[in-house]
Amino acid sequence: MAETATPAKAKVLVVDDSSLVRLYYRSALETAGFEVKQAINGIEAMERILSESFDLVIVDVNMPRMDGFTFLRSLRSGMADVATLPALMISTESGEQDMAEARVAGANFYLVKPVAEAELVRHVCVLTGVAL
Amino acid sequence: MDDSKGGSSFAVHISPEQVQRFCEFLYRRTGMSFAESKRYFIDRRLEDRITATGSSSFQEYFSLLRTDADQEIEHLINSFTVNETYFYREEHQLRCMTTSLLDAIVRQKKLGATLRIWSIPCSTGEEPYSIALWLMENWPQVDSYNIEIVGSDIDTRALKAATEGIYGDRALMRLSRDIVGRYFGPVTGGNYQIDEGLRNSIEFTRANLIDTKDMTQYRDFDLIFCRNVLIYFDDASRRLAAENLYDCLRPGGYICLGHSESMSRISPLFRVSRFPDAIVYQRPEADHG
DSSP states (O other): OOTTSOOOOOEEEEEOSOHHHHHHHHHHHHHTTOEEEEESSHHHHHHHHHHSOOSEEEEESOOSSSOHHHHHHHHHTSOHHHHTOOEEEEESOOOHHHHHHHHHHTOSEEEESSOOHHHHHHHHHHHHTOOO | OOOOTTSTTOSSOOOHHHHHHHHHHHHHHHOOOOOGGGHHHHHHHHHHHHHHTTOSSHHHHHHHHHTTGGGHHHHHHHHHHTTOOOTTTTHHHHHHIIIIIHHHHHTTSOTTOEEEEEESSOTTTHHHHHHHHHHHHHOTTGGGSEEEEEEEESOHHHHHHHHHTEEOHHHHTTSOHHHHHHHEEEOGGGOEEEOHHHHHTEEEEEOOTTOHHHHTTOOOEEEEEEOSOGGGSOHHHHHHHHHHHHHHEEEEEEEEEOTTOOGGGTOTTSEEEEOSSOEEEEOOSSOOO
């Protein structure tokens, strides 16, 4: 793809139970040119993913109703078109065990909060194949 | 409407010296200070109050103001504050929040824990929205805690406006163009509406600071902004409000008052905490006696 071409907007789903966190990520990503949708837990995220297509899902670990791990496991065991959706897991937990669990559940990458705007944008660009 | 910039058509003559005396008085009572360029703004409000109180001269009005007859100070302050709410007001306190207060607060918390911030009175929403914006723009740990911001006011009309979140240029004057572009969208009448996600991230409720029963619904706040309202109260109400606020705070939590207000003169319950950007008051970790 020519570097001068304007890339199609990649579409990202942000899943976090905190409205301020969703807003913070959304604002960073929209400023960088991404289209952002939101969900407040794993169940809502799964409903959205089944009804529209995304290029990446960003998912928090600790959420009520359906946590991030359960969500990822259920995503990966789903139909082929959603099972391969890249997933970036973001969590306050920095332990090896959590990172390993994220990997087993199907996360493509794991970031430990706090995540700065530039860091978030950089990883989202890599995972969606959008040039920085 | 835009008549008399020099004041010549005013029914009451006010000299520059009188305006200065008045401004000093206003500054001592509210912390509001106005540059010479705001003379027109001051004259108009002052003239309104002189007329409303039936005073025949500035001198007569000023004596009434100084003795606080008929709670004139409150009326005066209202007439001056109505249009003086804006985003990032008293920015040094917001800075204090992200450079000192939150770090002290989260030292006692686990990552991901809930952090509760209360804006009371929140008027038409500028303050709680400013807190949210400031946190997203200036606190690197904003995504590491579950931040709950509550805005409360006694005035339900103000709360309705707060939930709608529509503001004019004047309210946004302290915000950068970048922030306005990111979090506001243009609406009719040259106004701007704050982002829907941001509107939904703040819980707006009606609360009366001096109604103890009402205040028992509000607990476990880590940080309270209660600015420029205690000055409207008499000593007894002020003490009652302070005691209520104390109970709403978590032990170790902080309260920010307005520029001219001092908790030390109101209640001995709180401890003064001096930070580089602001002086705030803390509910001590452990209650003594």
